[in-house]
Amino acid sequence: MDTGFWIEKWQQRQIGFHEGRPNASLQQWFHAMRLAPGDHVFVPLCGKSQDLLWLLGQGVRVTGCECSPLAVNEFFAENDLRPQSREAASGHVVHDCGELSLWQGDFFSLPAAVLNDADGVYDRAALIALPPDMRQGYVQKFRQELRPGTPTLLVTLDFQRDPAACNNYQGPPFPHTDAMVQAQYRDFSSIRKLGQRDILANEPKFRAQGATSVYEKTWLIHR
Numbered sequence: 168m169d170t171g172f173w174i175e176k177w178q179q180r181q182i183g184f185h186e187g188r189p190n191a192s193l194q195q196w197f198h199a200m201r202l203a204p205g206d207h208v209f210v211p212l213c214g215k216s217q218d219l220l221w222l223l224g225q226g227v228r229v230t231g232c233e234c235s236p237l238a239v240n241e242f243f244a245e246n247d248l249r250p251q252s253r254e255a256a257s258g259h260v261v262h263d264c265g266e267l268s269l270w271q272g273d274f275f276s277l278p279a280a281v282l283n284d285a286d287g288v289y290d291r292a293a294l295i296a297l298p299p300d301m302r303q304g305y306v307q308k309f310r311q312e313l314r315p316g317t318p319t320l321l322v323t324l325d326f327q328r329d330p331a332a333c334n335n336y337q338g339p340p341f342p343h344t345d346a347m348v349q350a351q352y353r354d355f356s357s358i359r360k361l362g363q364r365d366i367l368a369n370e371p372k373f374r375a376q377g378a379t380s381v382y383e384k385t386w387l388i389h390r
């Protein structure tokens with residue numbers, strides 16, 4: 168599943184993951200990262216999430232990464248922001264707007280300096296976008312490039328589908344179980360589940376795909 172798959176999803180408006188408002192678990196648990204004003208938060212696979220603006224409102228600097236040019240352009244246009252854009256040596260197009268930078272391009276080829284400069288990571292719904300065989304490489308990049316002790320607030324989805332009701336559809340989204348999180352981050356210094364909420368009732372599109380349970384789970388992980 169390469170970036171072309173997602174670029175097409177955006178073109179086809181298949182963006183049911185976009186919440187259109189700041190995520191409730193981010194607002195509840197942001198404080199757990201214990202960041203200071205002016206600290207730098209990295210947001211992988213950020214889409215055009217309102218979480219970027221909510222984070223800026225907490226007084227931190229924010230860097231996001233998103234492969235879809237459409238998502239990035241919509242983010243700036245819908246929020247009436249006018250960034251300065253440049254091309255980085257890595258080939259990413261970097262859009263700078265005050266304390267926010269969006270790197271448009273592939274997360275996997277992002278220069279190591281970007282993660283190395285982060286004081287915290289806010290990750291919502293990135294791992295559910297990646298099939299299980301890509302997840303280890305994703306987590307490995309954080310393990311190699313984040314500074315020891317850097318906190319990650321991971322907001323992810325764990326769900327079950329009735330195979331008969333979804334014609335054996337595998338995803339995306341792909342479920343992210345507790346055991347998967349524990350295994351993927353086992354080389355990090357700490358992993359703690361902060362909470363979970365049952366969101367099945369609020370997720371008609373998941374129910375339409377045969378989901379019988381949907382939990383949004385929040386984890387605090389230190390590199």
Ligand SMILES: C[S@@+](CC[C@H](N)C(=O)[O-])C[C@H]1O[C@@H](n2cnc3c(N)ncnc32)[C@H](O)[C@@H]1O
Pocket residue numbers: 169170173174177184185186211212213214215216232233234235238272273274275291292293295296
């Ligand atoms: C499930 S969505 C989550 C978006 C966002 N975090 C949110 O909460 O709305 C996953 C996003 O990752 C982007 N994406 C997928 N693979 C990527 C990659 N390798 N590099 C950068 N962005 C990627 C997709 O275009 C999509 O916008």
